[in-house]
Amino acid sequence: MQKQDSNIVFKDYDHNQLMLLPHNLGDLLPSEHPVRVVSTVVDKINIQPIFSQYSNMGASSYHPRMLLKVLIYGYLENCYSSRKLEKAVRENIGFMWLSGMQRPDHNTINRFRGEKLREVIREIFSQVVLMLYDEGLLDIKDVYTDGTKIEANANRYTFVWGKAVKKSRERIAKQLQELWDYAAETAKEELGQPEEKFENPSPQKVLETVEKINTALQGKEVDPKVRQKLRYAEKNWPGKLAEYEQKEETLQERNSYSKTDEDATFMRMKEDHMKNGQLKPGYNLQLSTHGHFVVNYTLHQKPNDTTTLIPHMNAYRQMYGAYPETLTADAGYGSEENYAALEQNGTSAYVKYNYFHKELREENRKNREYRLLENLYYDSQKDRYICPMGQPMERNGTRTRTTATGYKQEYARYTASKCVGCPLAASCRPGKGNKTIEVNRALERYKSEAKQKLTSPEGIQKRKQRATDVEPVFGHLKQNKGMKRYVLRGLEKVEIETGLHAIAHNLSRKAAKAA
Structure with a gap:
């Protein structure tokens, strides 16, 4: 101890103090530190696919397992820049321990991320998810799906x-x-x-x-x-x-x-406090989660969520060999094509459709107009509708519509015969001549089944769970991890960045549960 004239006692301090033996950096890290979770998990996964990205010619390379650990831990610690990672492996104890005191420069880190992980990041992600599944931390068979727009690293004014x-x-x-x-x-x-x-x-x-x-x-x-x-x-x-x-x-x-990132599409993003839409270059990120763990992710260049579900589920099948048993999503995914695909894949769909909540409101049920399809009786034996006045509406044709994705929808046309002079004509709104309606029988069946599922006790629970499962993950990534704007450019590199974010998020959740 050193005593001062004022009788204040201080601990001895000499920053040039020599040590008999060098420290083991691991001794400076708590046993529950997230860096240990990253190291343990990456040590267990198979990184053989990364080895195929290397050549046996030339000088020796930094080990891909070490570089992968540094990248994942960097994304866990909100350190995304290759230059900042280069600095971290020289100064930060956690990074120094992971790298084994090796010092890859920013070019090496950036090339590894942009080139070596290009074709293998999804395989690495799926291995991590399956490891967490085996530990009982999540269930890949029951997923909650939603999407959000992430701004691209591109000029907002050159398009x-x-x-x-x-x-x-x-x-x-x-x-x-x-x-x-x-x-x-x-x-x-x-x-x-x-x-x-x-x-x-x-x-x-x-x-x-x-x-x-x-x-x-x-x-x-x-x-x-x-x-x-x-x-x-x-x-x-x-x-x-x-x-x-x-x-x-x-x-x-x-x-x-965008001219500065040609893979980015201009999308309307509601990010200001007034929720005003702003057109910015970006990507449509789709996530499937369970228990706040990311189970599947895909990136899309179109802003509409409806067209993203099928490729999102196909990516899931490529990773895990089968489709999920149940999927819960909001009304943005409620299309005939999506319902048909989920049914064909054997997935039980808890997916809303447009006007689902409107139909459930008591005032709507009391004040339905006669023009609404739900008030018309359908005679399935004769394939016709009966209007509120008891007059038959016979089928007189079919119209086929092809969606933007190439999916064909069929609309059956039904026409009444005695609308002139009907006392309910004003409510029925037939326009000129007899009333004609077009009905998509397949979509009506899917909507009826979806409504039955969504209003069941299990469906009500899943609707509540969706809002508290996948949406908080988006909030965490955007607000806590700063994932409001990508760092890299181009669809391939942005997918790598998204995969690293998803892996880091899952490992941070694992570390939090273990703490």
Whole structure:
């Protein structure tokens, strides 16, 4: 002890104090520290798939198990930057212990994350989930599914819109048609060509057409504005059309993309305190959870949740060899195609549909109008409906509708015969002539079965559990882990980043339960 003049006693302090033996860094970490959970789990999983990403030529490499531990623990500790991870393995005891005092630089860490984990991150994630399942921490057979939008690491103000590209192509086609019509009227004999229609012309077609028009108008008295437009068309339109073709190839079936991350689509995100929608480049993240553990994750480039469920479930099957036994989701997934797929896969679906809650409200049940389908009696033997006045509505046709995903829906058409003069016509709202309705019999069956499940005691419990199972995971990732905006760019790298977030989240949950 050192005594001062003021009689205050301090402990001895000398930061240059030598030690007889170096510390074992593990002795400085508590036994329940999350870094130990990361190390133990990664030591148990099979990382042989990562080995195939390495070459047996050249200098020796850092061990992938060590780099994987550093990355997962980094995501658990909100350290995502490769430069910050490089600093952490030099200064942070937990990282130094995981790395065995090795010091990979940020380029090594970044290449390992972006290249070596590209094709194996889902396999590593599934191994971790199955390990937690074997320990009884979660149930992969009963899942709760929901989605959220995550902003991409892209410029919010440099974008390409599919409608703008389409209009620009149409504008060029229209102006090319006007030039051709002018030439056909001014030099019909010289042109010597039948009338043409230019729809979606190619760059080569534009050049050939402009050359024909110039040849036909040679020596003719031509409006100077036409000459100017022909020169402009020859110089600019082929390049513009080639640019539009490239943009449409990038768009595929999307309506937009960011120029700084072409895989990101502009989506409406409600992130401010007033819940005002803002269009930002992002990805649609779908999660399936159980007990706040992430069981499955997929990323999508379309903002609509309805079209994501089938590929999300297919990814689940690829990881675990079978579909889940039960799935609970909100009304954003309640489509005929999704109900049919879940039924075919043998999954018991607790999935809401539009107007599910509206139908359950007592005031709606008391004030239903006669135009609502639920008030019409269906005669299944004769395949017809009976209107409130007792008049039959016979079936007189079928309409087929194909969705954006290629799924075919059939709508049966039923028409009444005596609507004129009916005292209930005002409530029935037939419009002109007799009332006609179109009914999707398959969807009505799925909705009826879903309603029966959702209103059962088990269904009520699952509806409550969904709101407290998957949604808190999104809240934790966004608010506590800062996962409001991705760090990496491109769909492949963003999927790796999402996988690391999901693994780190699950291991943090395991560590919390063990503490």
